Amino acid sequence: MEEEIRQILEEHGRLPVPMADLDNNADLYEAGMTSHASVNVMLALEDGFDFEFPESMLRKSTFESVSAIEAALTSLVGTPVE
């Protein structure tokens, strides 16, 4: 799951730094992700994992780091079988 999240962030986050330079707890907004870019990330996550975020989770904090996104996804689509 982490790898897929990182790949989506790399493609849609429009971050000025490579995702490889950011650890799982790094604040993506501080790293330069804009509100509009995080909308693209949200839509790509929904597409990639085939689910919809509930309205209550459509806020910045849900997308602020790789860990935060992973926690949100786990709560919504369940723990991936690895």
Add this chain to the structure above:
Amino acid sequence: MTDDSIGAFRDELIDSGLVIDAGVEGLYGRTLAYEEIVSGIIALTTRTGAGDGAMAVHFPPLIPRWLLERTDYLKSFPDLTGSVHTFGGDDKRHARLLALVDGGHDWVEVLEPAEVVLRPAACHPVYPLCTGGPLPTQGRRFEVQGWCFRHEPSADPARMLCFRMHEFVYVGDPDGAGAHSELWLKRGAEMFESMGLDVDVVVANDPFFGRAGKFLAANQLDDALKLEFVSPVSSTETRTAIGSVNRHQDHFGLTFGIESADGEVAHSACFAVGVDRTALALLKRHGLDPGRWPAEVRARLWP
């Protein structure tokens, strides 16, 4: 507030000869009496920002299609967007067009999208002027005004399809953008109050479209990115935005590739006056006969 009271204000505006029903909901003609209010507001806004060294620019109410795509407006407000279509066919297509019109059918299918769309905000054409190398240390400032279009047909005269916006825009570094916002929050409030208007400043809650829009709206609220000057316009019971201060952060800097003096992604901010809404707010506040408005208000608008 009921729709009746809003519709009543629209009827009053038309009956008093200030505006003219132009044939569809939300579209109005203006008479000289109304245009004199508009000129007064535009001149007062210009005087309020004079001395900042802003470059005054005017653009048509059309922008290139590529510019609209760059602004991300389609992501936020696809439902308000207007696009221009033109005829590029031959005699055969012309005959088809006329047959459709005669038959009372939808004839737009014969048209093709033109290279331009309707401008949703006055400031959009200035950002491409800032590309092609780092900005000067003091950033760049623009005063821009003109007709804008948003497709939200309504009986509420405050929701015109076509209206004028007057803006002061800053493009430069984050500190400069912050200072511009602070300055215009203060100046804007003073300016509206000097016209006798009762304004509150509130964090905006724009009607962003769809699920992506829910997210954008939450961000806008969380970050207080847009502050609005709200005043009674069509009804004394609810307030409508007559101006705003917009902190774009690095949004336009990124999408247009604008560099600040130190080579970083530029930040921008704008102060926008909804000129027509301000005119309506004045008519609501002081009555439908500008000749009888308080002397100090008249002196501010028409010195």
